[in-house]
Amino acid sequence: MLTLSFDDTSRKPRYEQLYRYIREQIASGALPVGDKLPSKRNLAKHLTISLNTVENAYAQLAAEGFIETVEKKGYYVLPVVRRARHTPAPISAPEPPATRAADKPSAYVLRTNAVDAASFPFATWSRLMRDSLREDHTTLVRELHPQGDRELRRQIADYLGEYRNMRPSPDQIVIGAGTTYLLGMLTELLPTCKFAIEEPGYTMLARTLQSRGAAFETVLVDDEGMDPARLRRSDADVCVVTPANQFPLCQVMSISRRLQLLDWAAERRQRYIVEDDYDSDYRYAVKRAATLYRIDKSQRVVYFNTFARTLTPSLRIAYMVLPPSLLDVYLPRKQLYSCTVSGFEQRTLLRFIRGGHYERHLNRMRTIYKRRRNAFMAGLQPLVDQEKITLAGMQAGLHLLLTSTTGRDEASLVKKAAEKGVTVFGLSDFFHNKAPLTNTVVAGYGGLDEQTLQRAAAALCRAWR
Amino acid sequence: MLTLSFDDTSRKPRYEQLYRYIREQIASGALPVGDKLPSKRNLAKHLTISLNTVENAYAQLAAEGFIETVEKKGYYVLPVVRRARHTPAPISAPEPPATRAADKPSAYVLRTNAVDAASFPFATWSRLMRDSLREDHTTLVRELHPQGDRELRRQIADYLGEYRNMRPSPDQIVIGAGTTYLLGMLTELLPTCKFAIEEPGYTMLARTLQSRGAAFETVLVDDEGMDPARLRRSDADVCVVTPANQFPLCQVMSISRRLQLLDWAAERRQRYIVEDDYDSDYRYAVKRAATLYRIDKSQRVVYFNTFARTLTPSLRIAYMVLPPSLLDVYLPRKQLYSCTVSGFEQRTLLRFIRGGHYERHLNRMRTIYKRRRNAFMAGLQPLVDQEKITLAGMQAGLHLLLTSTTGRDEASLVKKAAEKGVTVFGLSDFFHNKAPLTNTVVAGYGGLDEQTLQRAAAALCRAWR
Numbered sequence: 001m002l003t004l005s006f007d008d009t010s011r012k013p014r015y016e017q018l019y020r021y022i023r024e025q026i027a028s029g030a031l032p033v034g035d036k037l038p039s040k041r042n043l044a045k046h047l048t049i050s051l052n053t054v055e056n057a058y059a060q061l062a063a064e065g066f067i068e069t070v071e072k073k074g075y076y077v078l079p080v081v082r083r084a085r086h087t088p089a090p091i092s093a094p095e096p097p098a099t100r101a102a103d104k105p106s107a108y109v110l111r112t113n114a115v116d117a118a119s120f121p122f123a124t125w126s127r128l129m130r131d132s133l134r135e136d137h138t139t140l141v142r143e144l145h146p147q148g149d150r151e152l153r154r155q156i157a158d159y160l161g162e163y164r165n166m167r168p169s170p171d172q173i174v175i176g177a178g179t180t181y182l183l184g185m186l187t188e189l190l191p192t193c194k195f196a197i198e199e200p201g202y203t204m205l206a207r208t209l210q211s212r213g214a215a216f217e218t219v220l221v222d223d224e225g226m227d228p229a230r231l232r233r234s235d236a237d238v239c240v241v242t243p244a245n246q247f248p249l250c251q252v253m254s255i256s257r258r259l260q261l262l263d264w265a266a267e268r269r270q271r272y273i274v275e276d277d278y279d280s281d282y283r284y285a286v287k288r289a290a291t292l293y294r295i296d297k298s299q300r301v302v303y304f305n306t307f308a309r310t311l312t313p314s315l316r317i318a319y320m321v322l323p324p325s326l327l328d329v330y331l332p333r334k335q336l337y338s339c340t341v342s343g344f345e346q347r348t349l350l351r352f353i354r355g356g357h358y359e360r361h362l363n364r365m366r367t368i369y370k371r372r373r374n375a376f377m378a379g380l381q382p383l384v385d386q387e388k389i390t391l392a393g394m395q396a397g398l399h400l401l402l403t404s405t406t407g408r409d410e411a412s413l414v415k416k417a418a419e420k421g422v423t424v425f426g427l428s429d430f431f432h433n434k435a436p437l438t439n440t441v442v443a444g445y446g447g448l449d450e451q452t453l454q455r456a457a458a459a460l461c462r463a464w465r
Numbered sequence: 466m467l468t469l470s471f472d473d474t475s476r477k478p479r480y481e482q483l484y485r486y487i488r489e490q491i492a493s494g495a496l497p498v499g500d501k502l503p504s505k506r507n508l509a510k511h512l513t514i515s516l517n518t519v520e521n522a523y524a525q526l527a528a529e530g531f532i533e534t535v536e537k538k539g540y541y542v543l544p545v546v547r548r549a550r551h552t553p554a555p556i557s558a559p560e561p562p563a564t565r566a567a568d569k570p571s572a573y574v575l576r577t578n579a580v581d582a583a584s585f586p587f588a589t590w591s592r593l594m595r596d597s598l599r600e601d602h603t604t605l606v607r608e609l610h611p612q613g614d615r616e617l618r619r620q621i622a623d624y625l626g627e628y629r630n631m632r633p634s635p636d637q638i639v640i641g642a643g644t645t646y647l648l649g650m651l652t653e654l655l656p657t658c659k660f661a662i663e664e665p666g667y668t669m670l671a672r673t674l675q676s677r678g679a680a681f682e683t684v685l686v687d688d689e690g691m692d693p694a695r696l697r698r699s700d701a702d703v704c705v706v707t708p709a710n711q712f713p714l715c716q717v718m719s720i721s722r723r724l725q726l727l728d729w730a731a732e733r734r735q736r737y738i739v740e741d742d743y744d745s746d747y748r749y750a751v752k753r754a755a756t757l758y759r760i761d762k763s764q765r766v767v768y769f770n771t772f773a774r775t776l777t778p779s780l781r782i783a784y785m786v787l788p789p790s791l792l793d794v795y796l797p798r799k800q801l802y803s804c805t806v807s808g809f810e811q812r813t814l815l816r817f818i819r820g821g822h823y824e825r826h827l828n829r830m831r832t833i834y835k836r837r838r839n840a841f842m843a844g845l846q847p848l849v850d851q852e853k854i855t856l857a858g859m860q861a862g863l864h865l866l867l868t869s870t871t872g873r874d875e876a877s878l879v880k881k882a883a884e885k886g887v888t889v890f891g892l893s894d895f896f897h898n899k900a901p902l903t904n905t906v907v908a909g910y911g912g913l914d915e916q917t918l919q920r921a922a923a924a925l926c927r928a929w930r
Contacts, residue, residue: 117605130591134591141778143578144779177642181803188677211802212653314607314609314809316804316805317807331535332499337676340781341807344780
């Protein structure tokens with residue numbers, strides 16, 4: 001059994017001390033590859049610490065690819081080879097800098113929505129798709145259930161139970177072709193409601209609400225998340241928030257802010273919070289806070305998530321979890337909606353999650369994205385050292401915020417970067433309403449490999465020196 | 466609360482009187498779709514009848530698909546077309562009549578929307594899916610084009626050129642997850658327009674327009690199709706029609722009627738015709754008339770079709786062809802819509818059509834359905850010979866219309882058929898507004914094999930003799 005004494009004078013929390021200790025044990029070989037870790041309960045008892053502490057440490061190790069969860073079995077040490085296996089597969093690697101014009105436009109496009117879809121496990125997916133086509137005949141020839149395949153919904157419910165501590169019934173889950181499709185459906189379930197969305201935020205939400213003719217307002221986000229005082233003034237009935245990792249500001253909504261939002265929702269009938277948990281699977285350092293859905297006591301939270309971001313944008317599978325109060329509105333109307341997701345892919349995704357492939361894929365991607373983030377940050381270090389920029393957004397997601405500390409505005413940063421062949425985006429681009437120019441640009445690193453990111457960072461160093 | 470006085474001199478038991486009363490309330494719209502019925506206990510108390518009577522009436526309504534039980538919630542009114550859906554459709558042929566009670570309910574469910582999805586070419590599809598996963602990497606990892614895969618759109622354009630003599634550009638085509646999804650998008654492109662839909666017709670269209678909050682009216686169909694005089698009086702801007710094979714009346718719109726509709730559309734700006742070409746691939750005898758899209762000279766026709774009906778309902782791929790005039794409205798807004806169909810399946814469908822598999826599949830299905838139709842018609846021949854019924858709808862599609870020539874109304878036909886284990890549907894079920902009982906029932910033959918259809922027809926002969 002693992003043994004360590006905690007240093008309670010340390011500024012590091014216990015879970016982090018435990019995480020570091022186990023990591024060292026793995027690195028030194030004291031915990032060999034394939035070894036099973038003690039169960040969380042046993043270790044907590046053994047070290048006389050809370051179960052929570054162990055859970056956090058294990059989660060962190062799993063997130064970083066040191067250990068792996070095997071369903072109903074436990075935690076196992078992963079081989080180093082596997083942790084490092086990924087040979088970066090650039091979608092289309094740009095030519096080496098020497099052979100190309102340094103200022104060729106869009107040599108490096110740092111989009112926030114770019115993902116490393118080339119790491120999508122095509123072979124596994126293909127095999128599971130074949131299995132589904134062979135074995136699920138009766139399911140595949142039937143009219144689809146409007147909420148989506150029941151077994152997939154049960155699998156998603158189990159997943160949310162295991163990784164989000166949520167306990168929805170499969171009957172509360174509605175599967176649809178993308179988050180914006182589901183948001184559109186919500187506007188139909190709540191036709192008289194006014195929506196509030198985050199400012200800055202994800203523009204597609206505003207566009208969807210707009211095209212649906214739904215009333216909506218933007219509400220400014222401060223350091224802790226959507227401002228409840230402003231939300232109250234907006235007179236909205238439904239707010240749409242990204243508490244796990246605010247887009248694009250990359251902050252985690254504080255607990256007190258979460259509680260304030262829940263209070264706001266509980267104040268009146270027909271108030272709801274849409275919790276878009278987008279990107280919450282890509283957390284690198286900090287631990288994941290409990291979802292709003294989980295701590296909600298008044299059935300006011302609609303939980304949203306998507307597989308497009310974690311698998312490939314080509315796969316249009318998202319879902320929402322309706323609280324029982326909204327289910328009462330949805331169920332009598334459910335026959336109005338044909339399911340929008342192919343039965344073939346629902347069955348394949350079911351097998352993918354059930355077989356543990358999804359969790360393994362996430363672990364692998366977390367490692368890949370963390371490396372990309374590190375490579376990009378390392379490349380930007382000269383600018384940080386020269387106190388030209390500060391960085392933010394490292395904890396989660398697939399982009400960084402780069403802020404000039406020398407008074408350069410975003411337009412100038414974007415322009416200079418473009419001259420060196422790098423496309424970054426001004427923060428004000430993510431505001432729905434006219435925003436003053438900031439000193440911040442947004443740079444997505446998810447779609448480029450480490451070498452390319454280092455080159456892109458080097459180009460930015462030249463651009464902003 | 467529902468109120469009726471029971472006729473105790475009637476030979477009909479109270480539960481049946483209650484059942485009929487509620488059914489009429491649903492048909493007339495007094496009890497709208499989605500409405501919750503009173504609890505059994507409350508209704509029994511209110512009408513001072515026994516709980517048992519209410520239970521029997523509700524059970525009857527549920528068995529016939531007029532209402533649906535939602536666990537722990539209560540009873541809700543179902544939309545018409547969906548009424549058949551939840552009665553179990555035998556995917557595998559039911560046992561031979563000898564071994565089962567002749568009047569066992571729903572032994573043969575003749576749904577209009579049942580297709581022979583078991584003939585879906587799983588092996589070919591699986592192979593092409595694998596090819597796509599292997600060869601289309603760069604396409605599959607990219608964000609999807611909002612209109613759908615460009616090569617698939619080109620392939621569809623070619624198909625329409627070859628089989629419909631239409632010459633759309635791939636840029637006019639928008640691929641989406643189902644016809645109702647695309648109709649929903651149209652309501653957003655034409656937010657101020659009033660829609661006219663066929664009466665009788667496909668209820669899902671009305672549901673979609675209703676849930677979108679779009680203004681719409683129903684316009685009666687006569688022998689030639691939607692009546693232009695009535696259409697004019699409706700003051701609608703957009704009419705939705707099924708000229709190739711009117712649903713559910715199975716008639717081909719006459720050429721003069723087509724021209725009249727086109728004239729109507731050309732009269733004013735912002736008038737459009739949505740041509741739903743659904744089922745036009747299943748024509749057995751008569752030749753296909755030119756589509757409205759093809760003979761339109763004023764860019765007023767939006768052409769709709771789907772692959773769900775010809776391949777399997779599990780596949781959610783439909784498309785629309787926008788006329789250039791509407792494309793001008795769509796294009797500036799297209800970034801508001803994420804594509805709702807998976808890239809994997811778009812690429813697989815591309816290969817399926819390109820490789821000639823789609824055309825072969827259609828030919829095969831035409832033969833299968835023609836055989837099924839013939840088997841069903843042969844089985845019904847005794848009733849025709851005895852001049853009890855006449856048949857219609859043989860030329861196309863997947864259902865027949867059976868009309869009593871002895872003055873029996875549809876309710877009696879449906880009830881007698883049900884007693885012999887056959888579920889057919891009164892024509893008035895397909896009316897959006899209250900319709901008088903007709904002498905016609907609608908019987909879908911697409912989902913049952915020849916032997917089963919013969920048995921079903923034999924049961925109908927016994928029922929209606």
